[in-house]
Amino acid sequence: MGAVRTRRMPRAVRERQMLDAAVQIFGWRGCTAASMDETAELVGVFKPLVHLYLNSKEALFTACIRREAAALTEAVRAGVHPGVPADRQLWEALRAFFRHTARHPEGWAVLHLQARTHGEPFAAEIVAMRAEIVEFVTRLILVAAREAHHDPGPPERAVAGLAEALAGAAGSLADWANATPGVSARQAAATLMNFAWAGLGDLMEDRPWTPPADDPTAPTALT
Amino acid sequence: MGAVRTRRMPRAVRERQMLDAAVQIFGWRGCTAASMDETAELVGVFKPLVHLYLNSKEALFTACIRREAAALTEAVRAGVHPGVPADRQLWEALRAFFRHTARHPEGWAVLHLQARTHGEPFAAEIVAMRAEIVEFVTRLILVAAREAHHDPGPPERAVAGLAEALAGAAGSLADWANATPGVSARQAAATLMNFAWAGLGDLMEDRPWTPPADDPTAPTALT
Amino acid sequence: MGAVRTRRMPRAVRERQMLDAAVQIFGWRGCTAASMDETAELVGVFKPLVHLYLNSKEALFTACIRREAAALTEAVRAGVHPGVPADRQLWEALRAFFRHTARHPEGWAVLHLQARTHGEPFAAEIVAMRAEIVEFVTRLILVAAREAHHDPGPPERAVAGLAEALAGAAGSLADWANATPGVSARQAAATLMNFAWAGLGDLMEDRPWTPPADDPTAPTALT
Amino acid sequence: MGAVRTRRMPRAVRERQMLDAAVQIFGWRGCTAASMDETAELVGVFKPLVHLYLNSKEALFTACIRREAAALTEAVRAGVHPGVPADRQLWEALRAFFRHTARHPEGWAVLHLQARTHGEPFAAEIVAMRAEIVEFVTRLILVAAREAHHDPGPPERAVAGLAEALAGAAGSLADWANATPGVSARQAAATLMNFAWAGLGDLMEDRPWTPPADDPTAPTALT
């Protein structure tokens, strides 16, 4: 594991190396189980230097989360062409998302797995990032509704739930794509579009799936 | 915290108390950050007794995961009436799922948040549980496809992806429902059905959403 | 150094041993320079046990200060017979003081040397103890003034300064007696009485030493 | 804190700055708790330079003690006019002492609080300084005895004890004056003279306070 010991690097370089290493370690083990020694060793440096540059384990963890969150949102944002139709924008966003998570699995693990399981300071970062993405998606959905001439569109709470569901599905598919050899980012994105778009469309068209009455033996609305 | 110190309980009762306590603690802090002392204190017992009954922290964590996973799958299974149509079965399964996660938030946290962030022995348990549920859903989808006379139905990999997406969306919505006051299990289930069923239906009907050609400026299939 | 390793002592006994050892170590090195390991080793026990029983180094240090301060004030108080004349009471108090500091040199070092050099929480304990003793002495002086029929006695600030001086002289003489072989507690007490009593008496009698005018070449009042 | 970063100073100047800073830091925290970084930062310089000029923390601490001790003894010596009567000399010495400790509280803290609480090398410096002052005072006392024609004067050991007591009282009063707003150096000196001179005088005059016989119920010699 331990990298070659390289001497006398400029601080900026070392800091990037440390963040890279920390993302690996934190992605694998989580913040609590990871040790500063592991990170230091992976960089090929001794522990005090990590503390000197990144101050504390919490600070290091936070820095990892921030960097990876910024990279992910930036990748999604950069993948989208603002001028194209809403479904196309969603498709592009999803492809960019799955491409990024496939290329940075440990960073994705830090965000999706580890950051949420530790106390508020960290989970809040994720909530913020997720909110940003969810808001982006929500806007797309509303725009799509407007494009289909259905003002004022679906109620906000319903959209909030849908965006949550979409985000959750996307996260799950990212893990699935990473764990299943042969599944490309494109396929993951297509799966999610297939899964979601028609449902969204039906909702926009005011043809929602109707839950049956609460009597468990009653016939369903769809049959 | 710290329960009243109760003396001389039968082992079976104590073990259940310990698992209950451990689920709380593990659900909040995660396996690594949790301490055996906390669990013991919550039960009102001393640490060596926890070791005597549950052997080790890892064993205790595993036992928690197993119990909660079994409870969740059992709850879903028990909520479904085998004779009714497929969409109805899915609806029932989702309602049971959200009902259970709402009633056992710490157990759900153990399964959804904590068990996946620790090494293989634990994540494998979750993978198994998830596979069971996914398989159940997949079967429902295939049955629905047969009911709609579309043999042989969609390709298996596509269905696997859809089931993953559905499971991810469900997990996310469970967290969302738990964190958002005023969202009932029924609403969460309806949101997910709305989100998913039409998409699934379209897929069954061989009307999938078609990804555009890779030229990012090409018009999309849906517009 | 390290004591014989004795197994399985009752907690109360171990705690006393730990305080004894800690007083030695802290008295020699001071709080910062002392290590928990040293204390543990001196007791013949491992470090975690010290933490288990006394919580933290700060808590241990505080406990030492409190115990030694209580022991010293108690020794002084117990040495005095309330019914006898004031000079006699002062004499008894001083003898008890020097006897105690001679018998517990490390405890005295903790109080006189170490506790005052660390932050407020500790210094405050010493200030409190010192205030108690100084107040006791002040009262004696005022009583002596009344006994000599000199109402209302000397001004309070002057007495405060005198008590400070007396306390400082006593502390210094305690160190001197401990460091100089052949100097008994009795001798130290007599030295201080000789040093102080006549001065106090003169003050009571309204015959203070008069500082000369500020001209440094002026003749002094005493010549 | 943190001074402005000033570049390229002559070594002698830098060394003085470092000693100034170190006296502050050591006076506040003590040798062990102080860090070289603090000192360096206070000077506006980086740590290796402090090592380059002052070699080690111990050396720096020693240098502080030596400088402050020399300054204090010099101040006392300079305040005294050799030709004047003994009590006047003592008065002048005390005034100079309290003036100096009031103007250099951190230096005084280093000498009175910190230097004595660390191992032998440092305490020895203080012992030496104290011995110098004590010897000076002792000589004054003996001279005063001769001036009063009482050869051969009091026994040396008694005088040694008295000088110790005087030094201790002086130290205590210096702290008291520094900590009590409104108490001037002059007042502190007067307090000590009042406290001590008459006692010394009585001793010279062969009218010592007589300790009572060891029977605690016996009447005292003074009543």
Next chain:
DNA sequence: TATGAATGAGCATTCATTCAT
């Protein structure tokens, strides 16, 4: 059935100190 006593191992963090530039 349950606990008090004790420990071994690991970990974050700090800091004096060195060396190359």
Next chain:
DNA sequence: CATGAATGAATGCTCATTCAT
């Protein structure tokens, strides 16, 4: 004259685990 990079050693503290009772 001065600093950036780096480390070795120590230290407070936590915690799972064991054992005797």
